[in-house]
Amino acid sequence: MTNTQCPNCKSPILADDRFCENCGVPLIAEGLSPTTTCLKCGANDIDAEGYCAQCGFRNAPISDIASNERIKLVVSQRLAGVSDPGLKRDRNEDYLALQSLNDRHHVLVVCDGVSSSQAPEVAAKMAANTSCQYLVEAIPVGEDSELAMKKAIASALKAVCAIPYQSQREEDHDPPSTTIVAASVQGTEVTIGWLGDSRAYWISGANIQQLTEDDSWLNDVVKSGKLSEIEARQSPQAHAISRWLGKDAENDAVPSVVKFTISSSGYLLLCSDGLWNYIHTPSHLAELVQRYTDPNAIVLSEGLVEFARSQGGADNITVAILSI
Amino acid sequence: MTSQFKAEVFQNQYLPQGFGEIHAIMTITSEDVVETSATSNGDRLFGIICDTSGSMQSDNSSSKQTTKILAAKQAIIKLIQLMPENTYFFVVTGASDAKVIVPVVLATPHNKERAINLVRNIDANGTTAISTWLAEALAQFNKMPNAIRQALLLTDGQNDKGDDRALLAVLERCEGVFQCDCRGVGTDWKVAQLQQISHKLLGTTDIIPDAQGIEADFQQILLKAMSKNISDVNLRLWTPQGARTVFCKQVSPDIVDLTGRGKSVKPQIVDYPTGSWGKGESRDYHFCIEVQPGKVGDEMLAGRASLIYTLNGVETKITEAKILAIWTDEEAKSTKIDRRVAHYTGQAELAHSIQEGLEARAQGNFEVATAKLGKAVQLAHQSGNEATAKLLRKVVDVEDANTGTVRLKREVAASDAMALETRSTKTTRIPKSNQ
Known part of the structure; x- marks a missing residue:
C-alpha cells in the first residue's frame, strides 16, 4: 500500500481507490488509470465532461443521468426521502426508491454507488429501482418476505451486472458497484436486507435500534476480536466495505436479511453513510429526530440531510423515512 | 468587465456511419440588460x-x-x-x-x-x-x-x-x-x-x-x-486532432467569411477576429468542421467555440459552446437538417447568386445574369429577406418570385446595382413565428 492517506484531506484511503471517499479528489496519477486514458486515441487528456482534448471522443455514456442534483421523493406524508450530493462531491452516486401499495404495505430502498467503481451512479439507480419493483410485486402474491428480499436483491445484482463498462485488462477491471439496504413493510412486520454499509434504524421516541450490521472491514475485525473498535477506526481501511452488489462480487453478494416487528409508533429510517458518518452514537440520531415535532416524513428527511451538510457534507447523503 | 454574453449552438448532431462533416450555427448575444459603463479601459x-x-x-x-x-x-x-x-x-x-x-x-x-x-x-x-x-x-x-x-x-x-x-x-x-x-x-x-x-x-x-x-x-x-464597449474579441475554435475547419463564417447580420482570417494559437486552436461588440448585439456564425468519422454510438466533441477578449495581454473567456457529433444508424436522425443551418446555407447561396448575377450582367452575359438573379429572387422570397428582395426588384422585373422567373430591366441606375452589390451579404434571421 503506497497511498494510505488522501493527499488533499488526509483521510484514510485504500490502495486501489481512484477517488478519495472523503473529499473526492482523484487519487491515481494521470495516465495510469484506464478512466484517464482515451479509449479512442490513448491520449491522457480527458476533460471533466469526458471529452478527449486530443481526438474529441467522449469517454462516457451519452445518456448521462442528471446526477448532480438533489432528489426529493414524497410518496405521502408518512413516506418520503431525500438524496443530496452533499458539499464536496461533484455528483450524486446515491439513489433511493420508495413505494406504498396502501396504508400498511411499503417498500424503501437506499443505494450508495461505490465511487471507486465505474458508473457508480448508474449502479445505485439500477439496484434501487429493480429491487423496489420486485418487492412491490412480491407483496400481493404473498411470497415469503425473507425469500422475496433475497430474490429482490438478486434481481438488483443481475441488473447491476448488466451495466456496460470498460474493461481494458480483465484482471484490472472495476465494474459498476453499489451498496443496498431495502425494507419491505407489511403491517407490523418489517423485512430488511442489505449488502455493504448503508443502514436501517428503528427510532421510537428516545429508543433507537440499528437494524443492520455494516458489511465493513471495521465491523468484521471488531466482531472477530482481532482489533478493538478504537484501533480499527485508526486503520486506513476503516471505511472499506466487505460486501456489495457488482459483477466482481457476483458469488459473494449474499445479502443479510433480518425481520423486525413494530410494536409502537416511530420512524423506520434508511440512510447512506453520508448521514451516519456524522452520527456519533445511536442516541445522537434519536436526539436529532426528536427535535422534529412535525411527523411529516419529508420534513424530517430534509432536516437530517441539512444536519449532515452542516457537519461538512463530505459524502453524498441519502435519507428515507417511513413514519408509523 | 460586466458585459454578459450568451452562446447557443444549433445543429443536427447526428451523422450516418462513414460521414464526418458537421454543420453548426452559433448565436452569440451580448445581453443589453446589463449596464456596462466601462469600456476595455474606459477610452x-x-x-x-x-x-x-x-x-x-x-x-x-x-x-x-x-x-x-x-x-x-x-x-x-x-x-x-x-x-x-x-x-x-x-x-x-x-x-x-x-x-x-x-x-x-x-x-x-x-x-x-x-x-x-x-x-x-x-x-x-x-x-x-x-x-x-x-x-x-x-x-x-x-x-x-x-x-x-x-x-x-x-x-x-x-x-x-x-x-x-x-x-x-x-x-x-x-x-x-x-x-x-x-x-x-x-x-x-x-x-x-x-x-x-x-x-x-x-x-x-x-x-x-x-x-x-x-x-x-x-x-x-x-x-x-x-x-x-468591448473590443479585440476573438472567436476561438478548438477542433479535435485530424479535423479540418471547412469554413467559419459570420452569417448574421451579414455574411463575412472568416475562414482565411484564422490565426493558429496552438495546435487544434484557431482564433478568428470579430472586432468589437456592443450591448444588445447578436451575431450568428456558421461552422463547418470535417472530423474523422466515428463508429455508430460514438459521441465526439467536434468543436468548442468560445469568445475571448484580450486586454493588456490578458485573455478572458466570455462565453463558450460545444459542437457535437454522434454517429447513428437511425436514418431518421441523421438525415434531418437543422433549420438554422438550412436557412443560412440558403442566405449564403442568395448572396452568391447576386454576386454572380451582377458580374454576368456587367460582362453582357444576360442569360446567366437572368438565371442567377432569378435564383436570388426565389431565395430572397423563400427566406423572407424582404430588404434584399426590394433591392433585386430595382434590377430585375419579377414575374414569379416562387419560381424565380425574372426579366432583366433594360435601364438600371448605377447606384441601384451598386446598392444591391454592397448589400447582398445582408441576411435575415429565421422569422420568429416559425420557431
Missing part, C-alpha cells in the same frame, strides 16, 4: 478619414447646389458636434497624400471648436492614394492601443492604379489595430475596392448615392461605434 477613439481628391469638388448628380466636399465637411462637423465628451477623435484627409487635420484629441467643447474650424478650411485637390490615408490613420490609432478603435472612411472615386500594392501592405499593418467602415459617395467608386478595406478591417461598405445623405449615414455609424 474610445474614433477616426474620420475623408477623401479630398479633386473629384470631391464636383457637383453631385442630383443636387447641383452642393459639392461632395461641402456635404462631407458639413457631415464631419456634425459628427464632431455629436461626439460624446469622453471620446477621443482625429481627422485625416487624403488625396495623393494624407494630412492630419486634427490629431488625436479628447472631444471637449474647446477641442471640438478648434477642430471644426480646421475642418472648415479643408480644400479638395489631387488624386486618390488611399494607402497614405490609412497609414496616417494607423499612426493616430497607435497612440491609444487600449482604446476601442474605430474609423470611418469616405471616398468618391477609385483608388489610383499605382497604389494597389501599397494599399495591400498598409492593410496588413492596420489589421487588428482598428476597425473601419467604408462609404462610397456617388457611383464613381468601386465596390470591390472598398470591400477589400472593410473586410480586412472588420467593417461594412455601403453606398451613399446622394451627397445629401452623408450626414445621416455618418451619424448612424457614430451611433453604432459609440455603442461598442
Whole structure:
C-alpha cells in the first residue's frame, strides 16, 4: 500500500481507490488509470465532461443521468426521502426508491454507488429501482418476505451486472458497484436486507435500534476480536466495505436479511453513510429526530440531510423515512 | 468587465456511419440588460478619414447646389458636434497624400471648436492614394492601443492604379489595430475596392448615392461605434486532432467569411477576429468542421467555440459552446437538417447568386445574369429577406418570385446595382413565428 492517506484531506484511503471517499479528489496519477486514458486515441487528456482534448471522443455514456442534483421523493406524508450530493462531491452516486401499495404495505430502498467503481451512479439507480419493483410485486402474491428480499436483491445484482463498462485488462477491471439496504413493510412486520454499509434504524421516541450490521472491514475485525473498535477506526481501511452488489462480487453478494416487528409508533429510517458518518452514537440520531415535532416524513428527511451538510457534507447523503 | 454574453449552438448532431462533416450555427448575444459603463479601459477613439481628391469638388448628380466636399465637411462637423465628451477623435484627409487635420484629441467643447474650424478650411485637390490615408490613420490609432478603435472612411472615386500594392501592405499593418467602415459617395467608386478595406478591417461598405445623405449615414455609424464597449474579441475554435475547419463564417447580420482570417494559437486552436461588440448585439456564425468519422454510438466533441477578449495581454473567456457529433444508424436522425443551418446555407447561396448575377450582367452575359438573379429572387422570397428582395426588384422585373422567373430591366441606375452589390451579404434571421 503506497497511498494510505488522501493527499488533499488526509483521510484514510485504500490502495486501489481512484477517488478519495472523503473529499473526492482523484487519487491515481494521470495516465495510469484506464478512466484517464482515451479509449479512442490513448491520449491522457480527458476533460471533466469526458471529452478527449486530443481526438474529441467522449469517454462516457451519452445518456448521462442528471446526477448532480438533489432528489426529493414524497410518496405521502408518512413516506418520503431525500438524496443530496452533499458539499464536496461533484455528483450524486446515491439513489433511493420508495413505494406504498396502501396504508400498511411499503417498500424503501437506499443505494450508495461505490465511487471507486465505474458508473457508480448508474449502479445505485439500477439496484434501487429493480429491487423496489420486485418487492412491490412480491407483496400481493404473498411470497415469503425473507425469500422475496433475497430474490429482490438478486434481481438488483443481475441488473447491476448488466451495466456496460470498460474493461481494458480483465484482471484490472472495476465494474459498476453499489451498496443496498431495502425494507419491505407489511403491517407490523418489517423485512430488511442489505449488502455493504448503508443502514436501517428503528427510532421510537428516545429508543433507537440499528437494524443492520455494516458489511465493513471495521465491523468484521471488531466482531472477530482481532482489533478493538478504537484501533480499527485508526486503520486506513476503516471505511472499506466487505460486501456489495457488482459483477466482481457476483458469488459473494449474499445479502443479510433480518425481520423486525413494530410494536409502537416511530420512524423506520434508511440512510447512506453520508448521514451516519456524522452520527456519533445511536442516541445522537434519536436526539436529532426528536427535535422534529412535525411527523411529516419529508420534513424530517430534509432536516437530517441539512444536519449532515452542516457537519461538512463530505459524502453524498441519502435519507428515507417511513413514519408509523 | 460586466458585459454578459450568451452562446447557443444549433445543429443536427447526428451523422450516418462513414460521414464526418458537421454543420453548426452559433448565436452569440451580448445581453443589453446589463449596464456596462466601462469600456476595455474606459477610452474610445474614433477616426474620420475623408477623401479630398479633386473629384470631391464636383457637383453631385442630383443636387447641383452642393459639392461632395461641402456635404462631407458639413457631415464631419456634425459628427464632431455629436461626439460624446469622453471620446477621443482625429481627422485625416487624403488625396495623393494624407494630412492630419486634427490629431488625436479628447472631444471637449474647446477641442471640438478648434477642430471644426480646421475642418472648415479643408480644400479638395489631387488624386486618390488611399494607402497614405490609412497609414496616417494607423499612426493616430497607435497612440491609444487600449482604446476601442474605430474609423470611418469616405471616398468618391477609385483608388489610383499605382497604389494597389501599397494599399495591400498598409492593410496588413492596420489589421487588428482598428476597425473601419467604408462609404462610397456617388457611383464613381468601386465596390470591390472598398470591400477589400472593410473586410480586412472588420467593417461594412455601403453606398451613399446622394451627397445629401452623408450626414445621416455618418451619424448612424457614430451611433453604432459609440455603442461598442468591448473590443479585440476573438472567436476561438478548438477542433479535435485530424479535423479540418471547412469554413467559419459570420452569417448574421451579414455574411463575412472568416475562414482565411484564422490565426493558429496552438495546435487544434484557431482564433478568428470579430472586432468589437456592443450591448444588445447578436451575431450568428456558421461552422463547418470535417472530423474523422466515428463508429455508430460514438459521441465526439467536434468543436468548442468560445469568445475571448484580450486586454493588456490578458485573455478572458466570455462565453463558450460545444459542437457535437454522434454517429447513428437511425436514418431518421441523421438525415434531418437543422433549420438554422438550412436557412443560412440558403442566405449564403442568395448572396452568391447576386454576386454572380451582377458580374454576368456587367460582362453582357444576360442569360446567366437572368438565371442567377432569378435564383436570388426565389431565395430572397423563400427566406423572407424582404430588404434584399426590394433591392433585386430595382434590377430585375419579377414575374414569379416562387419560381424565380425574372426579366432583366433594360435601364438600371448605377447606384441601384451598386446598392444591391454592397448589400447582398445582408441576411435575415429565421422569422420568429416559425420557431
